[in-house]
Amino acid sequence: MRGRTAGITAATLLALLLLSSTTAQATPLPVSEVSIDGDVDLNNRVRYAFQTVPDSAKYDIYYSDESFNNLTEIVPTASSVVGFPDAWIFVSEDPADDPSIQETLKFFRCWWSLTTIPEDLATDFQIEEDWFEPTFSTGMPVIPPGAISVVCDLPGIVRGQEVYVATVAIGEDGSSAEEGLAVLSAITTAESERPPDPDMTPVYIAIGVIVGGLCLTALVLYFLSPSRRERSGYLFILPAILLLATLTFYPVGYGIYLSFTDESAENYGEGEFVGLDNYELLFSDERDYDGDGDPGFWRTFTFTLIWTFGCVIMHMLLGVLFAMLLESGIIGKVAWRTILLIPWAVPGYISVIMWRGMLNRFGWVNGILTSDIDYLGLDSWAKFSVIFVNIWMGFSFMTMTTSGALAGIPRDMYEAANIDGVGRYHRFRHLTLPQLMPALVPLSLLGMIWTFNLFHVIFLMTGGGPDRFYGEPGVTDILVTFVYDVAFIDGEYGLGAAWSVIIFLMLIVFSTAYLLVTKAGEVDG
Numbered sequence: 388m389r390g391r392t393a394g395i396t397a398a399t400l401l402a403l404l405l406l407s408s409t410t411a412q413a414t415p416l417p418v419s420e421v422s423i424d425g426d427v428d429l430n431n432r433v434r435y436a437f438q439t440v441p442d443s444a445k446y447d448i449y450y451s452d453e454s455f456n457n458l459t460e461i462v463p464t465a466s467s468v469v470g471f472p473d474a475w476i477f478v479s480e481d482p483a484d485d486p487s488i489q490e491t492l493k494f495f496r497c498w499w500s501l502t503t504i505p506e507d508l509a510t511d512f513q514i515e516e517d518w519f520e521p522t523f524s525t526g527m528p529v530i531p532p533g534a535i536s537v538v539c540d541l542p543g544i545v546r547g548q549e550v551y552v553a554t555v556a557i558g559e560d561g562s563s564a565e566e567g568l569a570v571l572s573a574i575t576t577a578e579s580e581r582p583p584d585p586d587m588t589p590v591y592i593a594i595g596v597i598v599g600g601l602c603l604t605a606l607v608l609y610f611l612s613p614s615r616r617e618r619s620g621y622l623f624i625l626p627a628i629l630l631l632a633t634l635t636f637y638p639v640g641y642g643i644y645l646s647f648t649d650e651s652a653e654n655y656g657e658g659e660f661v662g663l664d665n666y667e668l669l670f671s672d673e674r675d676y677d678g679d680g681d682p683g684f685w686r687t688f689t690f691t692l693i694w695t696f697g698c699v700i701m702h703m704l705l706g707v708l709f710a711m712l713l714e715s716g717i718i719g720k721v722a723w724r725t726i727l728l729i730p731w732a733v734p735g736y737i738s739v740i741m742w743r744g745m746l747n748r749f750g751w752v753n754g755i756l757t758s759d760i761d762y763l764g765l766d767s768w769a770k771f772s773v774i775f776v777n778i779w780m781g782f783s784f785m786t787m788t789t790s791g792a793l794a795g796i797p798r799d800m801y802e803a804a805n806i807d808g809v810g811r812y813h814r815f816r817h818l819t820l821p822q823l824m825p826a827l828v829p830l831s832l833l834g835m836i837w838t839f840n841l842f843h844v845i846f847l848m849t850g851g852g853p854d855r856f857y858g859e860p861g862v863t864d865i866l867v868t869f870v871y872d873v874a875f876i877d878g879e880y881g882l883g884a885a886w887s888v889i890i891f892l893m894l895i896v897f898s899t900a901y902l903l904v905t906k907a908g909e910v911d912g
Contacts (some may be wrong), residue, residue, distance in 0.1 A: 395442055421688045433552075436504050436538040439478075439530075440556035447472035448541065451551040464550060466543040472555070473543060476521075476528045483524035490857070497528040497539040504536045507524045586656065593641065601625075639891075645884035652878025665885035672859065683859035683869070691839065691865040694774060699834045701778045702828065706785025711819075713786070714793045724787070731783040739847040746848075763849050766862045773863050777844050785830065792826035793819070828905045835901075836894055840867050866890050 439444075450473045453462040474495060477483075484491040498518045518538070521528040530537060541552065605625050613616045646665055650658030674682035709727055711721055730738065745751040746762040753759060762768045780819060796819065804814050838911050845851060851861035851868045860869040866886065874883025 393617065396903040411856075431542050433550075434538065435535065435541050435552060437554045438504060438536050439534055442558060443556040444478050444559045445557040446476040446478070446537075447555045447557060448476070449487075449553050449555065450541075450543070451553070452549075454551050455553070458555070460660055462545070472528070474539075474541060476530060476537065476539070477524055478532055478534075479529050480532060483522035483529045486520045486523055491523055492526040493523050494526040495528075495540055495542045497530075497537065499528075499530040499534040499538075500536045501533060502535060504538075540788075558717075572758050590641075594633055594637055597636055597640075601628055601632050615858055642884050644889055645881055646888045648881045650880040650884075652880070655880075658881060661881070665882045666889075668882060669885060683856060687860040687866055687869055690770065690863070694777075694865055695835055695838045697774050698777045698781065698838045699831060702781045702785045702834055703831055705778070705782040706789045707823070709782070709786040710789035711815075713790050724790070727783045727786050729783070730780050731787075734845060735780060735843055738780050739776060739844055742772075742779075743848050746772050764853055766853060766855070769849050769853060769863050773845050773848050776848060777838070777841065780844070781834070781838075785834070788826065788830055789823065792823050796822045825903075828902075832898060832901055836898065839865075839894060840890070841865075842867050842871070846871070 396627055432521070437450075439446075449458070449461055450464045450467050451461040452464055453460075455461050458781050464473075467473055467543060476497065486493065498520055500518045502517055521530045523529060593782070605621050605628070609621050612621065645658070647660055647662060648658035649661045649664070650656075669682070671682065672680075713727075717723060743763065747753075748759065748761045748764070752762065760768060762772045800818055800822075804818060809817075843902065845863055845865060845868050849861070849863045851864035851872065853863075854861045860872075864872075867890065870883050870886040870890070873879050873886060
């Protein structure tokens with residue numbers, strides 16, 4: 388099994404065993420715990436062992452910053468929650484989730500045996516054939532009642548921090564050490580070496596090639612320029628070009644390269660070239676966990692289009708409408724302009740968190756409407772909610788920008804139209820709208836690009852959920868939020884980069900087609 392063979396990497400840890408009994412009511416049952424000599428891996432897991440107590444139904448494991456003799460003396464670590472164990476192990480004859488299945492949730496690794504802990508546990512312990520991996524229930528191990536010894540890799544130990552660990556045996560009736568069971572503590576100093584620095588040579592070479600190529604190009608243009616003024620211009624823009632190359636061109640190029648490798652969290656820095664495998668995986672049945680023929684790409688792409696066009700169209704409509712109201716001579720124009728600017732002026736994450744609270748099932752919206760709708764938990768309502776919140780956050784920017792464009796339209800055009808008896812609709816259709824197009828076209832294009840790549844609204848509102856499809860995008864996931872899940876939750880950097888390249892190509896194609904169709908907002912005549 389994978390758990391048996393997984394080695395623990397980093398430096399060796401120091402272990403001292405402190406024994407203390409915590410009951411005056413009954414003689415403690417024979418329990419022993421040992422923090423063995425081993426390593427602390429990259430996730431700071433400390434290997435820890437103890438012998439079981441007869442008739443126990445559960446084992447609670449506690450961490451403390453200070454030595455303790457009973458549960459009331461525990462000083463919780465930074466990662467602990469007061470009054471709750473840091474980990475626990477169930478005891479049951481009924482097997483739970485199979486640990487050999489990749490989808491089984493496992494919060495930490497654990498093994499049990501029908502033999503006692505060997506004497507060499509503190510020096511050179513290895514998982515052998517008489518040790519077994521337990522099943523798991525809600526991420527926690529489930530060992531059989533006949534298990535005698537347990538070894539587990541406890542998570543949440545900060546590097547270099549001195550931590551006291553205790554196992555509390557819980558009986559069938561819920562009784563613990565304070566009712567006669569034994570608690571023994573071990574103090575463990577978790578130490579680990581600093582991981583080696585990654586090889587930055589390829590990065591420096593790539594940046595050097597980009598910067599050198601741009602400098603060479605600038606020098607060639609400098610000497611080929613016929614006038615001194617043009618030569619000075621190249622020198623003035625050279626620093627900006629170098630910064631742009633370093634901060635933009637290189638990351639884009641490296642992302643494209645990464646999409647052709649199998650780079651992941653497991654082999655970081657050692658990814659191999661795999662060609663188009665990542666791109667094939669985006670559309671393959673290998674990631675189609677629910678068997679509907681779609682691994683999630685087309686469903687996510689469809690909602691991304693609905694999200695993008697729905698938000699931008701409403702931004703533009705509301706922006707033009709409120710801008711025309713502001714420019715129509717409305718009383719209190721400055722006050723209304725200030726009020727309309729508030730949704731855009733408030734930081735985005737604050738607005739999103741505010742709306743998430745109001746749209747909660749027990750939030751303000753249900754309270755006002757005297758309803759009981761789970762706006763963020765039901766599929767259709769969740770989609771409507773994230774689109775509505777983004778419309779609310781973005782329309783005021785379009786209003787202010789369009790208002791400025793309206794103010795620049797000559798008034799004599801409207802005076803002539805009034806003299807000729809032109810109605811309001813035709814004035815808007817043939818005078819106002821053509822004059823606004825040079826502003827509306829780039830605004831709408833930028834709005835679509837921004838909205839297509841907008842991350843924080845969906846991430847903070849729903850996290851991409853509700854999750855109806857295991858291993859696939861959630862109901863409200865758009866392409867960029869799912870890329871985050873693939874790259875930084877699943878740790879599949881190469882596949883995440885392939886998603887990013889696809890998004891990049893989509894935006895290039897769409898932007899080019901949009902500008903060609905709209906003729907970049909040029910006004911005829």
